[in-house]
Amino acid sequence: MNKTQIKLIEAAEREFADRGFHGASVRDITTRAGTNVASINYHFGSKEELFLAMIRHRIEPINQERFELLEAALQEANGTPLEVRSLVEILIRPLVNSFSRGTNRKSFMRAMGRGMSEETQFTSILYKDVLGKLIKTFRYEFGRSMSDHPEELVDHCFAFLGSSISGVMHHRQKADNGHMRINFPDADHLINFVTGGIEAVVAATRP
């Protein structure tokens, strides 16, 4: 990955974060990157592939860390299912930690959050290509952790986890609407929220 490609990806993060996928034009991106208009198509093939490359570039190290942590936890558990809290923690902590590493990681988060809820076309590509294995694996472990509950309830809880994560990714950096002033939350708060929420849902179904 050469210098121009890096510049394009970093500019793309900012522009996609600020304007969304459709809202950011290739000219916006190349102007910010200081490159020619044609550079996106030359180096990545299309605007869409630039977006995907950007996502992969940032998310793959995070996902690798997640898989490593899961592996280690499963090893230690020695065959018994993990706690829900452990799974939640493994999914959230590497993500939130990456906020504080690097300058515009928050832009990337927002760009990914927006892009994934905005575009239907490559959302499915992304699921298959980048997130599919992660989702499948953790959904499976969730099923083991909640094995005495109906699959539908597991799905709901897993979905709640998903929206909480994507909710964090959507948040703006600055308090810009005058009503909600939000900083990126501590990983601990988010983990407590999701875990406590799931436990409450589970507790309510068996009276």
Added chain:
Amino acid sequence: MNKTQIKLIEAAEREFADRGFHGASVRDITTRAGTNVASINYHFGSKEELFLAMIRHRIEPINQERFELLEAALQEANGTPLEVRSLVEILIRPLVNSFSRGTNRKSFMRAMGRGMSEETQFTSILYKDVLGKLIKTFRYEFGRSMSDHPEELVDHCFAFLGSSISGVMHHRQKADNGHMRINFPDADHLINFVTGGIEAVVAATRP
């Protein structure tokens, strides 16, 4: 509001839900509505104002119900702060209940969820114009309910509630990505999740 305007709003719900604000063109919308291309500008002024009109048309009855429920609950509480669960319930139940009323309410939900995370320009208009009073009021009551906790923690919890709601609004109707199969959750599950989550966050801060 005449017949053409209704047709346009309903078509807009579907198109904005499927393609997002920028992704759906005025020609997509008017074709689906069976009207002329110029009808959007004639009746609403612009594509953007059509979007806002669509949001208002659906969200205002919901918000009115929320305010009425809050009023009633405050009356009954007689000056004492409400439980967090009550506030969560008042915000969530009218929204989720509206899913089952009318044919394409789910499209509206998704359209609003997408539009609000996609567009920055009228997101702020929407906050000021449609959601501002609601957010302000419930944030204030949240503060009363959690009065022995720092404001920052209240903000975080309020934000968690917000992302959970907007997470529900983002969900697709069909299981379309092969990994996550999500139906719109019961109001009860969502309420339990958010309330339990907030309680867990609060509990963790005082050991």
Added chain:
DNA sequence: AAAAAAATCAAACGTTTGTTTAAAAGCGAG
């Protein structure tokens, strides 16, 4: 029934979109 107002229509408006082209410039290796 005539006049006034409102709504619809096909057509065209000027921009902006993502992408392509073909020539120019940069560059490492022999």
Added chain:
DNA sequence: CTCGCTTTTAAACAAACGTTTGATTTTTTT
């Protein structure tokens, strides 16, 4: 220095965008 390859560049591309126009039809008012 030159060759072969990669990269950058300015220009142009067709297509799609939101919007406007002016004539025509429909509806309402008098």
